[in-house]
Amino acid sequence: MSVWTKGIVIALVTVLPLLEGCTRHSKSEHYYLVTVNVDLPYWKTAYEGFQKAAAEYGVTADLRGPNKFDPQGEVQEFRSVVASKPAGILVSVTNSSLLAPEIDAAIAAGIPVITMDSDAPESKRLYFIGTNNLQAGRLGGQRVAAQLNGKGNVVFFTMPGQPNLDERLKGYKDVLSGYPGIKVVEVFDMKGDSGVAMDKAQEYLARKGNDRIDALICLQSSAGKDVGEAVRRAKADGDPGRLLVAMDTDVATLQLIKDGIIDSTISQKPYTMAYVGLKAIDNVHHYPMKTAGGTDYSLDPFSPFPAFVDTGVSLVDKSNLASILERKEAAGGSQ
CATH class of the missing domain: 3.40.50.2300 (Response regulator)
Structure with missing residues (x-):
């Protein structure tokens, strides 16, 4: 083998893993954000974060849920999403007793589920991202x-x-x-x-x-x-x-x-919750845990997941209102 050929081989060995890492995503990977009352400005802001992360990764993201306060409607939407066998689900839990069994069923089917905004700690969801x-x-x-x-x-x-x-x-x-x-x-x-x-x-x-x-x-x-x-x-x-x-x-x-x-x-930071959330479920999709759904991660001292990702909370009044309004205007949001 010539020196030139050896150089090509070494280059390929070095570069191909990097290319594989860069191209691991595809539009066929479908991630869902499921909640209730999707018409609220809060959830429109969250969906912006979800879409931003999806655009960065080159995957597909959708927001699903009823357009009014309807916990049963959210359950139906969640079941529909699970039936489509998505790459992962981020869900805000309106009624824990209704949604926990559905989350457990999704986890059992190999679909990673992380809760955001509102939790169902009794379920087998992987962890919670949101406000304390x-x-x-x-x-x-x-x-x-x-x-x-x-x-x-x-x-x-x-x-x-x-x-x-x-x-x-x-x-x-x-x-x-x-x-x-x-x-x-x-x-x-x-x-x-x-x-x-x-x-x-x-x-x-x-x-x-x-x-x-x-x-x-x-x-x-x-x-x-x-x-x-x-x-x-x-x-x-x-x-x-x-x-x-x-x-x-x-x-x-x-x-x-x-x-x-x-x-x-x-x-709160709904944009951040959803932005971080999509990246989190994407990571689980690409690097699945063999024990996912079968381990109580809250008790596991070697858990691969945190119990809770706190996205922060603050009080807004007239003293700091201007900076919040300026940031929203800069982002082009009316929500």
Whole structure:
């Protein structure tokens, strides 16, 4: 073999593995983000992150789920996705008791599943990517306690039974329990309908005297703008205003902070969750664990997976609002 030929062989041995690594992906690899109420700005932002990661890898990404709050509808969408035998699924769990068996079935079929935004820890999902929702609630609770000076009547807008919202509520209550002068009057089930939240807010705002509601807290993203509209109308009619703390950073919520209607909001990173999530399930697809689905990774000291990837949480108010709005404008988003 000539020196020249040897050089070609060495080059091929060196380069081919690199080329193989660069071309391991294809459009035939299909990844799904499954959630509920896909029309919400929150999920549109998440899908942007999911698509960005898919574009970088050269794979196919889709968002699936009902366009209203419908946990059973999410289950049906999840089953449909599993039947198509995708490369992997990222799912936000609206109802853990409904979705956990479906997740387990997908894992048993060899389809990697990672939860994001809202978890199902009792399932065999590989791990969770998202907000530390207990921390998010505690952050909000500290804000409420400070703004109320430790005294007042508080109500919550949520959907009981949704894991992430239940954790947020617990975080708030953990903090508020240290303030005897703050009373949690009611935890209102808005049933996934921000219009229902708005109607209930108007009722709360009409209460007087000892029954006066001093703070309204939204644990779900869509409620903030509609509860905020109720507060705006009340102020226009002479109400001195109430403390309103929202969730997430859709443009409508941020505008209400700018207008002085919403005091603050708890910010998550749905774009990041989905961006990191697709890359994570892609990695499992290409480098599958032989024991996936058969091992309790939460107890395994040599687990190949983390238990939880925390994407962060922060409080947004007028002091840092401008930078958030500028970043959204630079990204070209209206969500």
